[in-house]
Amino acid sequence: MKHRRITVGTVILNVLLFVVAFITIVPFIWMLLSSFAPNSEIVKVTGSLFPRPSTVSNYVNIQQRFDFLRLFANSLLIASVKTIIVIYTSAVLGFVFAKMRFRGRTLLFGIVMSTMMVPWAVTIIPQYEMMTQFGWLDTYTSLIVPSMISAFGIFLFRQSITGIPDELIEAAKIDGASDRRIFHRIILPMSHNTIAALAIFTFLWNWEDYLWPFLMITDEKKQLLAVGLKQFNGQYGTDYGGLFAATSLAIVPVIIVYLVFQKQFIAGIASGSGK
Secondary structure, rough: HHHHHHHHHHHHHHHHHHHHHHHHHHHHHHHHHHHOHHHHHHHOOOOOOOOOOOOHHHHHHHHOOOOHHHHHHHHHHHHHHHHHHHHHHHHHHHHHHHOOOOOOOOHHHHHHHHHHHHHHHHHHHHHHHHHHHHOOOOHHHHHHHHHHOOOHHHHHHHHHHHHOOHHHHHHHHOOOOOOOHHHHHHHHHHHHHHHHHHHHHHHHHHHHHOHHHHHHHOOOOOOOOOHHHHHOOOOOOOOHHHHHHHHHHOHHHHHHHHHHOHHHHHHHHHHHHHH
């Protein structure tokens, strides 16, 4: 009886997960099919639920509609640079909070964590004023510097590095290794799961960021892809086919990053939550 109860519960859980996954993926399937359909088919009131794909002109005309390749490269550059910086700074600060002993460590860590509770919208105006005073408007510096430190990343690394035995670090110090060498030769290699998890989150957040690049960058050649997609909105209508085609290509880097770090991502999240 107990075995049957577990089996029925597992089946029900799998069915619920399948339903949720199906509901989640349907909009992406609809978008992908629509990217191969003309606008007349997409906006048709009558007809099937999914547009009938019949053309590739939406993809062919993307570069003619706006400088897709330049915006794509800009977004890829900024998202990659910010991801690398956030991973390194989070790892350093996570190591400090996890293994360094100094007065006020717990209080300082609490202050860092409390910043996660402050809505980002509250800081938009102060940050905008700072960027204006620094003369960083219309530069990539205004996109990179404000997001170099991630409280979420620090939390993930602190939880992960706390699990590394202190005896291993003490042994390295006895052998003459400095804190810098210990961090780069021991801590970072043993934190690859956390690195993968944070890389996916950070890359995704920066890749789809719209409001801050929209406020900071005015030069169309420097603009990012998320902002550039708005150019499909015309005065009298929207080129839905072209918009869906560009969006379909825009999500490719995110999918690639997730597929590359998938196993480490799941292990890193499980490790962090287990702490």
